Amino acid sequence: MMRTRPLKVALLGCGVVGSEVARIMTTHADDLTARIGAPVELAGVAVRRPSKVREGIDPALVTTDATALVKRGDIDVVVEVIGGIEPARTLITTAFEHGASVVSANKALLAQDGAALHAAAVEHGRDLYYEAAVAGAIPLIRPLRESLAGDKVNRVLGIVNGTTNFILDKMDTTGAGYQEALDEATALGYAEADPTADVEGFDAAAKAAILAGIAFHTRVRLDDVYREGMTEVTAADFKSAKEMGCTIKLLAICERAADGESVTARVHPAMIPLDHPLASVRGAYNAVFVESDAAGQLMFYGPGAGGAPTASAVLGDLVAVCRNRLGGATGPGDSAYTQLPVSPMGDVVTRYHISLDVADKPGVLAQVATVFAEHGVSIDTVRQSGKDGEASLVVVTHRAADAALTGTVDALRQLDTVRGVASIMRVEGE
Amino acid sequence: MMRTRPLKVALLGCGVVGSEVARIMTTHADDLTARIGAPVELAGVAVRRPSKVREGIDPALVTTDATALVKRGDIDVVVEVIGGIEPARTLITTAFEHGASVVSANKALLAQDGAALHAAAVEHGRDLYYEAAVAGAIPLIRPLRESLAGDKVNRVLGIVNGTTNFILDKMDTTGAGYQEALDEATALGYAEADPTADVEGFDAAAKAAILAGIAFHTRVRLDDVYREGMTEVTAADFKSAKEMGCTIKLLAICERAADGESVTARVHPAMIPLDHPLASVRGAYNAVFVESDAAGQLMFYGPGAGGAPTASAVLGDLVAVCRNRLGGATGPGDSAYTQLPVSPMGDVVTRYHISLDVADKPGVLAQVATVFAEHGVSIDTVRQSGKDGEASLVVVTHRAADAALTGTVDALRQLDTVRGVASIMRVEGE
Known part of the structure; x- marks a missing residue:
């Protein structure tokens, strides 16, 4: 069964996630080989600052020319962990054109240009996997698009941003105001210096667009997602919530309308009852509730960010994509056949x-x-x-x-x- | 992309789960066609009592000769929801010999003879999928064997039997004794007339064997699983647990030893802290905690039994197996390469x-x-x-x-x- 030519992987980006991907590829090389059926080899690492010392990565593999790397022609899988729209988008399409499959953790890009990227993957007969783009380590994309492929999903309700959950949890448990809780999140590294993408719900909205698309087999763009941030949630709101037997979470909610003829996707703070499983999701953890016709209520819980958890999701995809290549197949692609309108x-x-x-x-x-x-x-x-x-x-x-x-x-x-x-x-x- | 010849499915067993599988195949036919890329057709239904009226199933499809059905030669996928060792085992191997892939919900058979069945699938180049065998609708097998394929799982800790969780939850919340709680579970249909398989932990032990095998990429047989039932748990135990800040759950626990050189699998009642996510799993729900090197702590929660939830898992597998057949590929097979000993x-x-x-x-x-x-x-x-x-x-x-x-x-x-x-x-x- 085992073939000896290794599958070649190009890593685009070597930050918090990329360095973990490279580390695990080295330390777990034997396991990956056994699980894939062939060795995987890190064939190149594209970075912005080549002079930075990267422990465990052969300096000869490091390049600043990401385009040349994805154009090499001998790359089996490109792992894109740069983030942002460009140059990630062009690099991914170039990768497809040159015969590589792609594993991406890029929620912003998938939410904005998922359809075009999926089309490029299909055109070139390659895979586009992106488990890491939503809720970090939590297996969510694969369960939605494979495990529930024979079911009808009606609702996805989730905490998909760890920074805001940390802040809201802090406000809930300590009575702190928003600014005080944000300051602590920043000090502990849970919030970035500019927390806008998190606290204004942009990050969660991108994930909502991706989840709604997969859950309902339709096309949901980032612009289709209603978005309210959580910067105006106050200690008084938490007091009101407690009186209601509730707490407050920033939720991403994707729903199929009662008549089944349209869908909605939204991100906003909301009260949820204390006995709802999402209410007890603490700190920076993420959790996503899925309701479907046959399965009923499912919940997926875990760390929604961080280098190692996100790398776990990337590597799961890498193994799947490598297996597909060895088998001459591709995995389940984009599915938007229902073409349901997105209601306001x-x-x-x-x-x-x-x-x-x-x-x-x-x-x-x-x-x-x-x-x-x-x-x-x-x-x-x-x-x-x-x-x-x-x-x-x-x-x-x-x-x-x-x-x-x-x-x-x-x-x-x-x-x-x-x-x-x-x-x-x-x-x-x- | 769409081909017109339908994929033919033989359904073995038409009880609580099988009838739901047949129903959903009919009511969701268009969705299944779109998601698979070809129509699926129910080509035969093997039952014990052919005279029973089965709503929505063409009587012409019903047969008592399951062997003849799996030997037909035109069957693409056999769905086995009979349960038990025989005749399920022989029917599955016969199905492989005659070119079909198999979707099974049979935990007892998988736990006892998984290795031989996987070998038969590989020999004939066919798929063996069994998401429904563990924790009903909860996507668990697929996340463990695919999403976490690039990670190292160290521990699986779960509530995998709904009957016993219902009984223990009732004892916890009402102060009832074991017999009283069991009687209520029986009256409500959560426990069978003979509850031995559930309350003595046999059902959970079979699931533990399957989970340990997948999680650690090794062979774990049912006999390797230490098992204690929960019939001797008393109201006094719950009182003691509360004093410890704990509750009592029947847990399936699969662990890699600290040195990584062996594994263990066990089922027994145990106290767990009230702030552990498993402590708040109520009624007949199941939940499984997974701890891995990179992903950290993940939890999967949902209904662990019932016709529709189990059918959801079966149909997810059916879609995957059908896609594989159309693509001329097979999914990830059995993985037992680590060959770790199971410690007592x-x-x-x-x-x-x-x-x-x-x-x-x-x-x-x-x-x-x-x-x-x-x-x-x-x-x-x-x-x-x-x-x-x-x-x-x-x-x-x-x-x-x-x-x-x-x-x-x-x-x-x-x-x-x-x-x-x-x-x-x-x-x-x-």
């Missing part, structure tokens, strides 16, 4: 938790309730509390279209008796 | 929680502590309580070899001052 956020059906500062006088509740009724939004519970002429009103709604809820809030702001809308948060996972 | 239970390193009934007089603790010391078992905590000349002593040990712990308990039983050993339970997941 207004069509999403969900619940709201709304805190209002109102005048403390008779008739306010009646006025507020009338506004909800006029917009067709049914109220689940109302809690009033007040002193010194000021009062607060907490309204939790039944499920309604997001557009109706937004319209309700806009109208509430117009009421003289409503001094302000203190907070609005969706309630999920019930 | 005595070599397992774990902790014990021991409750002793002792005479209430001076010197008893010193005597007991001496016995632990003589066997090289270090004590973590001791708690004494007593009245009226009787006393109890609860000892929690540090990690030690199971043989040393067993020897300690045997020696304690010999002490005049030890009236009895009220309970012994291992402590895991810390």
Whole structure:
């Protein structure tokens, strides 16, 4: 069974993830050989700073010319862990053109240009695998596109960004405010110097686009994903959540509409009940809940980032792609045959938790309730509390279209008796 | 891309799982066609009672002659959901001999004869997939053998039997005794009339053998798995567990020894800390924790049994096997290249929680502590309580070899001052 010519791997990028990939390829070489059926050899490593000392990597393999590396023609698999759109995109398509399969960890690129990249892979009869692009080490892409290939997925609900989960968990457990929790995340290395991509939900939105596409066998682009960050979540929101028996998580939610004719994808902070399995996901961990017709509720949990965990996912793909090459086959490709439209956020059906500062006088509740009724939004519970002429009103709604809820809030702001809308948060996972 | 000749599927068994497989093949036919790249057709259904009305299944497809069905020669995939050793084993090998690939949900057969069946699949260039054999709908076999193929798994720790988890959860939450909880499980259909296979751990042991084999790329037979049932777990044990900040679960535990040179597999009830993710797995759900070098800690959670969930796993395999056939390839096969020895239970390193009934007089603790010391078992905590000349002593040990712990308990039983050993339970997941 064993052939002796090694499969040649080109590594693009040698940062936190790339260096772990190279390390494991060396230390686990015998295991990889046994599992693939042939040895794998690191044939080149493209980096930006060639002078940096890289332990365990032969300096002769290091190059700054990534393009020449992917064009060599003897490369079986290109592992792309550079990130970002360019030059990653051009390098991947060039790799396909020169006969290589590709393993990528690049969520931004997959979310933006997945369709074109998949088409290029098919055109050249090569594989494009990207387990590491979503939720780090957690096997998620493969279960969705293979294990559940005979099922119908209706919902994907997940914590897919470790930085924001660390911050929210810290706020929840210590009562800290957002800035204080962010500072600690930064100090501990969980947040980057510029945390925008994480805290504004861009990172999670890219993952939501990828997950929705795979789960529903349709095309979901990054622009299709509704996105709200979590920078405005306050300690008071956590207090409200606790009163509801909930906590707050930044969730990526991909849903098939009740009629099955469209899908939605969104990222925003939301209250979820404490007894929901996602509520107990601590620190920088990720977890993704999947609901399907036949399997029911599944959850996948693990480290969502980090060099070694992400490298684990990359290497799992590398083994699969190498096996495919030896067998003269390709793995399951892109599947977007359902071509379902992506509905806007207004069509999403969900619940709201709304805190209002109102005048403390008779008739306010009646006025507020009338506004909800006029917009067709049914109220689940109302809690009033007040002193010194000021009062607060907490309204939790039944499920309604997001557009109706937004319209309700806009109208509430117009009421003289409503001094302000203190907070609005969706309630999920019930 | 689309070819028109359908792939032909023979279904062996049409009970709870088989009827769901047939139903989904019909209702989701268009989706399956799109995902596979060709239509799949139910070409025959082998049953024991042909006269039974089976909604949605063409009576012309039904036969009692399973052997003739798998020998037809035009069958692409045989789906075996009969269970048990024979005739399933002979039917599967006959299927390979006649050119079919096989999808099986048969944990007992895989645990006992997996090696021979895999060898038969390889000999005939066919696939043997069995995601449904372990933990129902939860994608577990595929993540272990594919997603983690580039990683080194050190430990698999799981709740893989829903019946026993339902019973233990009921005991935990209501304070019920074992028999009362079992009766409720039986009444609700979670336990069979003869619950032996579940409550004595035979079912979980078969799954442990399969998981250990895949996780460690070695051969683990059912006889290699140490097994203790959970029929002797008492309400008092749950009380002790709560005092430890723990609950009790029936766990399947597969471990690589610290030196990496051997593995162990075992099934027994154990205390696990309440903050361990497995502690909050409720009702009949299953969950499996996987620890590996690079990925760290992963968990997979979902329904571990039932017709539709198991059918979901079967159909995921069916899609994969059909794709492989269209591509002229086979999926990743059996991998037992490490050939690690399976160590006996005595070599397992774990902790014990021991409750002793002792005479209430001076010197008893010193005597007991001496016995632990003589066997090289270090004590973590001791708690004494007593009245009226009787006393109890609860000892929690540090990690030690199971043989040393067993020897300690045997020696304690010999002490005049030890009236009895009220309970012994291992402590895991810390």
